[in-house]
Amino acid sequence: MRYVVVAYDISDDRKRDKIAKELERFGYRVQKSVFECYVSEKEYKAMKRTLKSLMDPDDKIYFYTLCSVCTGKIERLGKEEFLPSEESITVC
Amino acid sequence: MKPWKTVYITTQGAVVRARKGAFEVLAKEEVIQRILSKDVNQIIAVGNITFTSGAIAECLKNGIDLVFTDYSGRFRGRLIGPLSANALLRMRQSILFSQEAFVTELARRHVYGKLNNCVKLLIKNNYRLKSEKIASAVRQIKKLAESLSDRKELSEIRGVEGKASAVYFSVFGEMLKNPNFKFTVRSKRPPLDEINALLSLGYTLMFGRLEGLVYTVGLDPYIGSLHELESGKPSLVLDILEEFRFAVDALVIKLVNKKILTPQDFEHKPGDDPPVVLTRDGFKKFVQYFNDALEEEYVHHDNKTYPLKEIMLNQARLMANHVMGAKEYMPFLI
Numbered sequence: 001m002r003y004v005v006v007a008y009d010i011s012d013d014r015k016r017d018k019i020a021k022e023l024e025r026f027g028y029r030v031q032k033s034v035f036e037c038y039v040s041e042k043e044y045k046a047m048k049r050t051l052k053s054l055m056d057p058d059d060k061i062y063f064y065t066l067c068s069v070c071t072g073k074i075e076r077l078g079k080e081e082f083l084p085s086e087e088s089i090t091v092c
Numbered sequence: 093m094k095p096w097k098t099v100y101i102t103t104q105g106a107v108v109r110a111r112k113g114a115f116e117v118l119a120k121e122e123v124i125q126r127i128l129s130k131d132v133n134q135i136i137a138v139g140n141i142t143f144t145s146g147a148i149a150e151c152l153k154n155g156i157d158l159v160f161t162d163y164s165g166r167f168r169g170r171l172i173g174p175l176s177a178n179a180l181l182r183m184r185q186s187i188l189f190s191q192e193a194f195v196t197e198l199a200r201r202h203v204y205g206k207l208n209n210c211v212k213l214l215i216k217n218n219y220r221l222k223s224e225k226i227a228s229a230v231r232q233i234k235k236l237a238e239s240l241s242d243r244k245e246l247s248e249i250r251g252v253e254g255k256a257s258a259v260y261f262s263v264f265g266e267m268l269k270n271p272n273f274k275f276t277v278r279s280k281r282p283p284l285d286e287i288n289a290l291l292s293l294g295y296t297l298m299f300g301r302l303e304g305l306v307y308t309v310g311l312d313p314y315i316g317s318l319h320e321l322e323s324g325k326p327s328l329v330l331d332i333l334e335e336f337r338f339a340v341d342a343l344v345i346k347l348v349n350k351k352i353l354t355p356q357d358f359e360h361k362p363g364d365d366p367p368v369v370l371t372r373d374g375f376k377k378f379v380q381y382f383n384d385a386l387e388e389e390y391v392h393h394d395n396k397t398y399p400l401k402e403i404m405l406n407q408a409r410l411m412a413n414h415v416m417g418a419k420e421y422m423p424f425l426i
Contacts, residue, residue: 027115027128036132089383091100091376092117092125 178310205423282366294340
């Protein structure tokens with residue numbers, strides 16, 4: 001399993017929407033073009049494959065994997081909507 | 093691919109629905125939380141929570157443990173998917189647990205585990221308290237534990253457990269150092285004061301978790317040894333739970349002594365059942381610390397440490413192995 005931050009920069013509107021829709025299956029949209037996902041290796045590979053097929057030559061998609069020490073140090077300023085909190089419980 | 097989250101839904105009147113592989117929790121028609129089903133492994137619905145049929149189907153499809161409690165945290169029941177195909181295991185369980193020698197020995201081990209863990213907790217707390225009352229209770233419980241090997245009848249073993257519990261709770265209040273909370277006697281149905289309410293809530297949450305694990309390993313929760321089968325309660329779960337109650341006790345002591353919980357975290361409703369409950373904020377606090385307690389590490393097999401929640405699963409597995417004749421059940425000793 002890995003905790004990965006996915007940040008993308010996609011020029012084509014339709015492709016950008018498709019990418020967001022695909023990422024919604026794996027994680028949580030924390031900013032306009034940034035998702036945080038907790039995925040297995042299998043899911044990670046599948047995610048990358050699909051996203052790659054939706055990219056144009058000028059586009060960028062970066063995957064930042066964080067270990068549990070680092071996820072514990074995440075700080076967020078501003079609106080906190082549906083955060084995939086690193087804690088293993090959610091109380092709502 | 094292990095889902096990692098337990099979700100507690102405490103907002104009264106909330107509606108839980110499923111949307112595109114995620115659960116959405118709505119309060120007053122506004123989405124207050126969204127979690128992917130793949131990330132969830134257990135949902136605890138506290139009080140008045142509505143699940144749409146889609147949400148229920150999503151739980152069943154993903155094997156998500158859905159547990160229902162009332163507003164005070166009292167266990168109501170759980171959603172069970174198709175039972176595991178472990179008929180052979182359950183058949184062996186039925187046969188073995190109808191044999192007196194088998195259940196007597198198993199009950200002996202559960203009680204030994206419980207008494208050992210109670211004693212260790214008392215000793216640990218008495219290190220700084222240096223109370224003679226606690227020291228005396230420790231001596232009494234140790235003596236009772238030693239007498240277990242001489243007891244040949246199941247009724248005698250139950251008797252030992254009952255006596256030891258009485259001694260333990262007679263000094264439980266000595267371990268609490270918060271003038272706002274007093275504990276004199278254990279009250280269960282219903283809990284009559286704050287400390288009893290916390291103990292009952294903690295035991296219920298731990299029970300709920302353990303029952304799920306017993307189902308997971310394919311055993312029948314209702315066929316146990318120490319606890320009476322006729323009572324209609326999941327006696328196997330209650331048997332194994334005895335070894336883990338100390339962790340709830342330790343948690344309650346910590347929350348009270350460190351003033352993490354205060355009288356403001358409780359609501360008193362004199363006519364109601366129960367007459368004392370945690371406020372929503374108090375409940376949230378309790379649940380956070382309860383979860384931390386499940387992550388605490390203890391030495392278990394081969395001198396390695398494991399988080400408590402994993403030890404719970406290991407004990408359930410060990411019981412299944414014991415029924416299959418592959419291993420001997422040994423209680424969890426701290």
